[in-house]
Amino acid sequence: MLFVDMIFVMAVALSFIPILTGYCAYNYGRSFWLWFALGWVLPLASFFLLTALILREQLDPGRRLLADARLILRDAAQAKAAAQSPE
Known part of the structure; x- marks a missing residue:
């Protein structure tokens, strides 16, 4: 059981930079999946x-x-669309 926990912790630690890179890229209008890869x-x-x-x-x-x-x-554009939508 300890081995499985260690593998899980290592996977989370190793995926921190790709997830952070993808998140930053997405926030600035770039492709999440490209930067994640x-x-x-x-x-x-x-x-x-x-x-x-x-x-x-x-x-x-x-x-x-x-x-x-x-x-x-x-x-x-969002405000205009909201004003035109029927309630």
């Missing part, structure tokens, strides 16, 4: 590469403004 193949390299891509996107004022504009348009 990269997290399994190249755990630390994929995490640092994704971090560099996110930082580049966040530090570029043009990209940041574009992301903000997309959020505003999405919220406006």
Whole structure:
């Protein structure tokens, strides 16, 4: 029984970086499954590469403004759809 517990703990520990990489990628509009797979193949390299891509996107004022504009348009479309739906 102890062996099964050890294998379970090792699987959870080894899947922490791929899950974290996939989650971060998904939150920034990238493919969860692609980055999850990269997290399994190249755990630390994929995490640092994704971090560099996110930082580049966040530090570029043009990209940041574009992301903000997309959020505003999405919220406006949702508000319009909610106003048009019959109750």
